[in-house]
Structures are given as structure tokens and as C-alpha cells.
Amino acid sequence: KAGVTQTPRYLIKTRGQQVTLSCSPISGHRSVSWYQQTPGQGLQFLFEYFSETQRNKGNFPGRFSGRQFSNSRSEMNVSTLELGDSALYLCASRPAPIESGGSYNSPLHFGNGTRLTVT
Amino acid sequence: DAKTTQPTSMDCAEGRAANLPCNHSTISGNEYVYWYRQIHSQGPQYIIHGLKNNETNEMASLIITEDRKSSTLILPHATLRDTAVYYCIQISGSARQLTFGSGTQLTVLP
Numbered sequence: 273k274a275g276v277t278q279t280p281r282y283l284i285k286t287r288g289q290q291v292t293l294s295c296s297p298i299s300g301h302r303s304v305s306w307y308q309q310t311p312g313q314g315l316q317f318l319f320e321y322f323s324e325t326q327r328n329k330g331n332f333p334g335r336f337s338g339r340q341f342s343n344s345r346s347e348m349n350v351s352t353l354e355l356g357d358s359a360l361y362l363c364a365s366r367p368a369p370i371e372s373g374g375s376y377n378s379p380l381h382f383g384n385g386t387r388l389t390v391t
Numbered sequence: 392d393a394k395t396t397q398p399t400s401m402d403c404a405e406g407r408a409a410n411l412p413c414n415h416s417t418i419s420g421n422e423y424v425y426w427y428r429q430i431h432s433q434g435p436q437y438i439i440h441g442l443k444n445n446e447t448n449e450m451a452s453l454i455i456t457e458d459r460k461s462s463t464l465i466l467p468h469a470t471l472r473d474t475a476v477y478y479c480i481q482i483s484g485s486a487r488q489l490t491f492g493s494g495t496q497l498t499v500l501p
Contacts, residue, residue: 276434278434305488307489314491314492314493315435315489315490315491317488317489317490320488328488330488360432362434362435364434364489379425379437379440380437380489381437382427382434382435382436382437383434384433384434385433385434387432
């Protein structure tokens with residue numbers, strides 16, 4: 273079974289630009305979560321999508337947005353990039369969120385991330 | 392999410408068992424203990440999880456104390472490729488998000 277796939281693997285953008293990152297979950301997984309990882313802040317939750325709806329959201333500004341398609345694939349968009357947005361962006365999938373019938377007994381599986389550098 | 396406590400770093404000789412401890416003294420009855428690891432520049436990799444009983448899979452074994460306040464991840468025959476940061480997490484509440492602590496940097500030495 274193929275794992276979580278994220279594209280692109282690396283990205284370099286300039287301040288003020290926008291960027292779109294893509295994630296394909298494990299087959300059969302309908303929940304997709306996005307995380308930002310930086311050396312200083314560690315792993316921080318951005319949002320979770322299930323059935324094309326945002327179910328949970330972390331504490332990030334509105335410049336960070338996402339969507340999910342009917343095939344469960346997800347995209348994340350960051351507008352008006354800032355230097356501080358440089359990070360590893362991780363996508364993770366699982367069958368379903370807890371509040372939608374998912375189980376504690378079902379791990380999140382992560383992709384290898386997109387390394388975004390803002391200059 | 393409640394906080395777990397892990398040593399900052401550990402070394403292990405190649406071929407020997409690596410035993411990584413974790414304290415989760417505030418764990419509640421319905422919370423699982425999950426272990427992930429992250430090799431530099433890659434995403435976190437799921438290793439194993441458990442509730443009360445000891446668990447084993449193709450990657451590792453998980454030993455949970457009877458009072459569930461601590462656990463140990465065992466890599467039975469560590470290889471150089473097991474060098475990574477290992478995170479112990481207790482999934483709390485509605486488990487809407489994961490919170491990783493600082494983890495343990497395991498270095499497997501040749």
C-alpha cells in the first residue's frame with residue numbers, strides 16, 4: 273500500500289508570493305491533517321479535513337488555508353508568504369477523525385513533507 | 392495534550408537492543424501511548440502504539456507498566472538506520488491533533 277505522498281518535495285519562494293502544496297493520503301484514508309514543523313516551534317497543527325470539510329483548525333492566521341477534494345486528496349495554500357513561513361510542511365492521513373467514527377486505535381501516517389524556504 | 396517526558400539523547404551499539412523510556416504519569420484510562428520516530432528531513436514514521444498490554448510488531452516492542460505511568464520502546468537489534476529522534480505521545484481528549492515533545496535523539500554507533 274502506498275504511503276502518504278506530498279508534492280513538491282522542496283520549494284523556494286519569495287516574500288509576498290503564494291504557494292500551494294499537495295497531499296495524497298493513503299488509499300482508503302478519508303481524513304487529512306496538515307502540520308508545520310520548525311526547529312524553534314516543533315510540530316504545530318494547522319488543520320484537518322474530512323469529507324471535503326475542515327473539521328479542526330490550529331492557531332494559524334488566515335493566510336493559511338486548505339481544501340480537500342472528493343477523492344480525499346488535499347491541498348494547502350499559504351498566501352503573502354513571510355520569512356517565518358519557512359518550514360517543513362507535513363501532511364498526515366488516517367481513516368477518519370475521532371468525532372466522525374474514527375478510533376484512538378488508528379495512527380496518523382505522515383508523508384515526507386514539503387520543505388518550503390521563503391527568501 | 393498532556394506532556395510526556397523522555398531523555399534528551401541516548402546512544403546504542405549497533406546490533407544491541409535499544410531501550411527508550413517514556414514517562415506519561417498523567418495518562419488517563421482511555422488514552423493510548425503512541426511512538427513515532429523522525430529521521431532527519433523526513434516525516435515522522437509511526438512505530439507502535441498500545442493501551443494497557445505490551446505490544447510487538449515488525450519494528451519494535453512496547454512495554455507499558457501496570458500503572459500505565461511509563462513505557463519503554465524496545466528496538467531489539469538496532470541498526471545505523473535506526474538513528475533518529477523518537478517521540479512518545481499520549482493521545483488525549485478527542486485526539487484532534489498530535490503534540491510532539493522534544494523526543495529522544497537515539498544514535499546507533501557502529
